[in-house]
Amino acid sequence: MKVEQISVFLENRPGALEEVTGILKEAGINIRTLTLADTADFGILRMIVNDVETTSRILKEKGYRVSRTSVVGVEVPDRPGGLHGILAALAGSGVNVEYMYAFVERNEQNAVMIFRFDDPDRAIAILQQNGLTVLPGEKLYAS
Amino acid sequence: MIYNEDFETLPREVLETLQLKRLKQTVQRVYHTVGFYRRLFDEAGVTPDDIKTLDDLKKFPFTTKQHLRDNYPFGMFAVPMSSVVRLHASSGTTGRSVVVGYTKRDIDTWSELVARCLVAAGLTKNDIIHNAYGYGLFTGGLGLHYGAERLGASVIPMSGGNTRRQITILQDFGPTAICCTPSYALNLAEEGKAMGVDMKALKLRVGIFGAEPWSDRMRQEIENVLEIKALNIFGLSEIMGPGVAMECLEGRNGMHIFEDHFLVETINPETGEVLPPGEPGELVFTTVTKEAFPLIRYRTRDLSRLFTEPCRCGRTLHRMDRITGRSDDMLIIRGVNVFPSQIEAVLLEVTGVEPHYHLIVERADNLDTLEIQVEVSEQIFADSDEIKVLQNIERRIVKDIKDYLGVTAKVKLVEPKTLERFEGKASRVQDKRKI
Known part of the structure; x- marks a missing residue:
């Protein structure tokens, strides 16, 4: 992912x-x-x-x-608290965000953020357990 | 004024007889006590008995800085460590620095030669000397210090740095003479002016400047801003330290070499051929009284020329011109000798790969600045694309350069292609200083 x-x-x-x-x-x-x-x-x-x-x-x-x-693309619900939900899910897990930035995506309901985690595999597992959508690379590379 | 009238004004024939006697003794001694010299002379097919006249010295092979490094730390010493009372060293990482030793008598000789320099500058035991050469492994600070004490003058062991404090002491203690690098003298003058101090009103009347190349233009500037007489001193730790040669107040044209202790030659740096007096070339020194660290035909890589004409001061000692350059790639940054190869060694240690780098030396507000541009290697960048990791590498390089070489550098990581056009070692260095 x-x-x-x-x-x-x-x-x-x-x-x-x-x-x-x-x-x-x-x-x-x-x-x-x-x-x-x-x-x-x-x-x-x-x-x-x-x-x-x-x-x-x-x-x-x-x-x-x-x-x-390796970075992780995560769908961020486009509403107040959207980003907070992601960070809250990771809080306490010991996974650190090295840096993050926004993905420029058009015609979609949700925004996409790119995260660089110190432990991407663990971050993906936690995010998925919390019902968040992690986007596969193919979806982001495709124009 | 002359400190040691007997030796500084010897008729040339008498001086040369003394030189020959001392040279013979030295060559015998190094052959029998320094393994390196035995091998060097044997390989060159010369023996100590080949010295019949002073001219025979040129049959002997040169000693180079690399030889000294190869024998790091004590391989060149001609006496047991129990006879060594002092060690000094040039900056550098292990194996890239040069360690010199002194016996009690060597320190005595050195003190006397520095006292001769101070007297040549018109100083007496009634003077107060502000010594801003660095104290420590560098020979400048302690060398001047012992000479000043030998003379009986009052010495302020200021060392380098703390510029504001130095200015306060210049005002409060009223030294009549100052010793430091010429660029630091200008920096002091500027800083003092900025503090609102009338630098011309200080009691200083003479300055003894060395450890880095300077020009007549700088001499005039120093004399103007401090209202003093500025004199040139020469020395290098391998030969002794400061006090190998000194300008006299009366002549102020070339530095008298203390030839009763050091023999000097100028050579063509390409061919090694000995040049006649007056012709510019590389200075080569042979020590004839040193006990712990004697050197035969040491190539200094300093470019100068010799004057043999009599001087109005009365000394019969020949003179050397101010150093006009180097025949290798050594840089002198704020009085500290730095070789690009030493910087390369630090970069290799920090980055783990053969570094591509470029050095830029400039002079801003009379202080030298060194910028090291280092190409980001594939390995560094493959390991991490994080800013903080790259900044840590920059900081480690700055720290190690300071720790090993004693100079403060600015380090800048650059893209690889930027430096590819620079080929060879010399072109890696850009010296933009106008001296």
Whole structure:
């Protein structure tokens, strides 16, 4: 049920992000969602794409440092307390959220959040036991 | 003024006779007491008896920094440890630093030579000397200190850092002389001005500056902002420490080398050929009185040239020009000697892989800054895509560079392709300082 995320190391300089999006455009890669974590000197671009293999390969060919990480896509009920329900389910289990960001999904009732857990397998089991919908990677990669 | 009139003004023939006698003794002694020299001389097919004249020295092989590192820590010592009373060392990780030892008599000699330097700068026992060279394994602090005590002057053992405190002491204790790196002198002047202190009104009248390359432009600036006479001192821990050569107040043109203790040659760094006086080349020193750590034809990698013309001060000792550069890739950052290979060793230890890196040295507000750009390796990034993990790596590099090499660096992780265009070691270093 895990989703593969691509992370790219970028220097914090003008045009760094644009170079990556340009390469992906050339290769016909569709970025389903992305987030950028940054410091004064560098940033990490994290994305879910429609073709993980190709994206990883071409960015490495262009000299980027690329890593693949397992994340979890969870449906968040689009109402007050939606996100809280997810976090409450995990609270006390010892599973830690390293980071999270929103998935850009159209025409759906629910929002989708991407979570990076320190223990994704355990997180998935707990979420499912609590009746929450964990989305399979295929559903998120497909455009 | 001259501290040791007898030895500093010897007629050249008498000096050369003394040098030859001392050289013969030294070469005999190292051959019989230092395994390294026995092997080196045997391999080169020379024996101590080959020294008949001073000119015969050039038949002997050079000693290099690598030799000293290979014999880390005490392999070059010519006396048993029971005779060693002091150890100093250059910065570096194990096997990459150089350890030097001194007998009681070596410390005595060193103290006298530093006293000669202070007197050449016009100082007497009535002076108060503010010593801002670092105390510790670095030879600068203790070297100057012992010389000042030998002279009988009052020495303030300030060491480096704590700039504001230094300024307070400069005001309150009223030292008449200061010893530090020339860039630190400028930094003190600037900081003092910022604190609202009239730096020209201090009692300082002379400064003895060394441990890093500087220029006449810097000399003028220091003399203007502090209203003092600025003089150049030369030394290196392998040979002794500060006090190998010193500029005199009267001439202020080249540093007198204490040739009754050190023989000097200039060589072509490419071919090793000995150059005539006046021609720029690499300085090579032979110690002829040192007991614990004698060196034969030590290649300093410092570029300079020799002056043999008489000096108006009356010393007959030949002079060397200020250091104009290096024939290797050593950097001097805030007076600390740093080799790119030492930084590389730290990066390797922290990141676990052969590092790709680039060093940028600049001077801001008269202080040197070192930036280390390190390529993020595949391994580091495969292990984690988390900001905090990468920031921890940066912090560990900063800490280890400080701990092992004694310099503060800014570390910046960069994309791999950024540094690929830099090939070879020299081009990994960008020294943007205007000295």
